[in-house]
Amino acid sequence: MTDYNQMEMMIVIAARELENGATVGVGTGAPCAAAMLAQKTASPDLVIMFEAGGISPDLPEMPISVGDSRTFCKASMAGSMSTIMSSCARGFVDYTFLGGAQIDMYGNLNSTTIGDWESPKVRLPGSGGANDFASFCWKMMVMTPQDKRRFVEKLDFLTTPGWLEGGDSRKNSGLPENAGPHKIITNMAVMDFEPESKRMRVISLNPGYTFEDVQDNCGFALLRLEDLPVTPAPTREELSILRTQVDPGRVVIGR
Amino acid sequence: MDVLEKGSGAVFTDPDPDKLRAFFQTKSRIKKDKTMSLALAVETFVKDGDYLGIGGFGANRTPIAACHEIVRQKKKHLGFAGHTSTHDMQILSAGRVYDRIDMAYGVGLEARGLSGCSRKYLESGEVKVSEWSNYALSIRLQAAAMGVPFLPMRSMLGTDTFRFSGAVAANCPFTGKKMALVPALSPDVSFVHVHEADIYGNARFEGIAVADIELANASKRLVITCERIVPHEEIAREPHKTQIPYFMVDAVCEVPFGAYPGTMPNAYFSDEPHLKEWMAEERDPEAFAQFLEENIYGCKDFQAYIDRNGGMEKMRQLRRREFMTDGEAE
Numbered sequence: 001m002t003d004y005n006q007m008e009m010m011i012v013i014a015a016r017e018l019e020n021g022a023t024v025g026v027g028t029g030a031p032c033a034a035a036m037l038a039q040k041t042a043s044p045d046l047v048i049m050f051e052a053g054g055i056s057p058d059l060p061e062m063p064i065s066v067g068d069s070r071t072f073c074k075a076s077m078a079g080s081m082s083t084i085m086s087s088c089a090r091g092f093v094d095y096t097f098l099g100g101a102q103i104d105m106y107g108n109l110n111s112t113t114i115g116d117w118e119s120p121k122v123r124l125p126g127s128g129g130a131n132d133f134a135s136f137c138w139k140m141m142v143m144t145p146q147d148k149r150r151f152v153e154k155l156d157f158l159t160t161p162g163w164l165e166g167g168d169s170r171k172n173s174g175l176p177e178n179a180g181p182h183k184i185i186t187n188m189a190v191m192d193f194e195p196e197s198k199r200m201r202v203i204s205l206n207p208g209y210t211f212e213d214v215q216d217n218c219g220f221a222l223l224r225l226e227d228l229p230v231t232p233a234p235t236r237e238e239l240s241i242l243r244t245q246v247d248p249g250r251v252v253i254g255r
Numbered sequence: 256m257d258v259l260e261k262g263s264g265a266v267f268t269d270p271d272p273d274k275l276r277a278f279f280q281t282k283s284r285i286k287k288d289k290t291m292s293l294a295l296a297v298e299t300f301v302k303d304g305d306y307l308g309i310g311g312f313g314a315n316r317t318p319i320a321a322c323h324e325i326v327r328q329k330k331k332h333l334g335f336a337g338h339t340s341t342h343d344m345q346i347l348s349a350g351r352v353y354d355r356i357d358m359a360y361g362v363g364l365e366a367r368g369l370s371g372c373s374r375k376y377l378e379s380g381e382v383k384v385s386e387w388s389n390y391a392l393s394i395r396l397q398a399a400a401m402g403v404p405f406l407p408m409r410s411m412l413g414t415d416t417f418r419f420s421g422a423v424a425a426n427c428p429f430t431g432k433k434m435a436l437v438p439a440l441s442p443d444v445s446f447v448h449v450h451e452a453d454i455y456g457n458a459r460f461e462g463i464a465v466a467d468i469e470l471a472n473a474s475k476r477l478v479i480t481c482e483r484i485v486p487h488e489e490i491a492r493e494p495h496k497t498q499i500p501y502f503m504v505d506a507v508c509e510v511p512f513g514a515y516p517g518t519m520p521n522a523y524f525s526d527e528p529h530l531k532e533w534m535a536e537e538r539d540p541e542a543f544a545q546f547l548e549e550n551i552y553g554c555k556d557f558q559a560y561i562d563r564n565g566g567m568e569k570m571r572q573l574r575r576r577e578f579m580t581d582g583e584a585e
Contacts, residue, residue, distance in 0.1 A: 053463030067312035080464035085390040128360035132390035135410035173413030174433025
């Protein structure tokens with residue numbers, strides 16, 4: 001068996017979701033690593049977009065900022081926030097990866113405050129482009145450690161839309177139709193959303209984990225497929241490309 | 256259009272386009288030499304209580320020198336548009352120069368972590384906050400730029416970001432679909448850092464535009480800081496490269512390395528150790544006060560700050576980092 005850490009596992013699973021020719025809006029860190037890995041494996045024509053304006057760069061190293069020079073290095077275009085977000089709004093962008101301090105059973109995210117908004121325990125950065133990406137991109141994905149403090153019954157603040165209150169609530173909110181949370185990738189499992197209730201549902205377990213492990217590290221009741229397959233482990237080739245070509249400095253995979 | 260929902264957040268600036276038009280009617284269009292020191296530009300064009308716009312994005316082509324000067328001159332009670340505002344917000348928070356903010360992204364320095372001083376200032380209760388998304392702020396600037404009081408958009412709906420914003424929701428008169436309507440945002444004064452400008456204010460930059468064109472168009476007063484002033488003939492030879500025309504511009508300040516310690520595309524990369532130093536110093540209030548004294552209040556200008564932090568040799572290293580030639584032999 002090949003040895004790998006949990007961050008490498010999540011990045012590899014995420015990369016496999018990005019098919020060739022698709023468009024993906026990413027930030028820095030693990031999502032960017034996943035998109036770069038996809039480009040260097042099955043999806044050479046994956047179009048990577050950064051919200052500050054970079055379109056399909058040939059990333060020479062992991063960017064530090066969503067707007068640093070690397071995000072438009074040898075790119076198709078150094079555009080603007082409006083170039084990117086209006087493309088998302090018009091339905092041109094297939095995927096996005098987002099994160100947050102908290103996520104609920106409908107895939108809504110909090111990156112604004114811990115505690116009350118009026119007098120927060122911790123003030124976090126806010127939406128940034130996350131709310132826009134999640135509103136517009138067809139399929140929103142999240143990579144995050146499986147942890148009770150992150151997977152919560154109720155968000156302290158709903159910064160970024162998932163399926164809102166489930167069912168038809170997102171459709172009724174006025175957000176663009178047929179877009180929303182797609183997959184949640186953690187160190188323990190992969191989840192999707194049950195089509196009617198829009199509740200988070202475990203669809204595969206990462207090697208070495210049981211459904212009980214996932215549920216014990218989640219603050220709300222998870223749905224599950226009856227028969228849960230094991231998520232295929234990262235291959236030697238995937239790990240080698242991730243370690244030598246995507247993130248040789250171990251900026252992300254060393255976390 | 257009937258208002259279906261209304262966010263509870265304040266709208267800090269007047270979205271009335273006729274007031275903006277009346278302002279621009281009186282703004283001089285004379286093509287004259289607008290070069291001046293950054294100190295004079297801040298003194299002349301930033302009034303206490305003004306609403307401030309800062310160009311760039313997350314310590315990239317951000318007018319950091321201008322932020323230093325605003326803090327050095329101890330401006331007070333400013334409003335601030337925080338769209339992926341990172342090191343700039345950190346500086347402005349350190350100086351406590353603003354007391355209201357349109358917050359799309361702040362407090363953090365992206366992958367580098369959170370700024371302790373921005374966080375504490377926002378948690379202190381001294382700052383009035385309205386929530387927005389990044390694109391909402393760029394659309395709000397676009398509305399002001401277009402001379403309309405609002406624009407419809409389709410993000411923020413259904414979220415607390417909407418509920419704590421100053422947006423309203425209404426049904427579209429053409430399709431019946433629910434839209435978020437966001438009010439025009441016209442800063443009293445904005446700073447944009449570019450690579451080149453002429454003495455009149457015609458300005459051009461390399462790399463991503465972020466929302467700087469919208470910001471420049473929307474702002475009542477506009478100060479351009481630039482890496483270098485070039486002859487007008489240079490600009491006129493390739494007018495298609497001009498992104499901000501002179502008549503919008505009130506002052507042109509030549510500030511080499513004016514985005515340091517952030518990145519300036521094709522010029523210099525961010526000084527990560529120094530940004531880490533900022534974040535480390537913030538942890539202890541006394542040490543941070545001393546740090547600010549040494550790096551801002553006690554510096555006579557931005558050049559003194561650069562000299563203090565490695566001067567030309569540091570700038571040369573950052574240039575090599577930008578072009579990724581720093582691993583190569585000298």
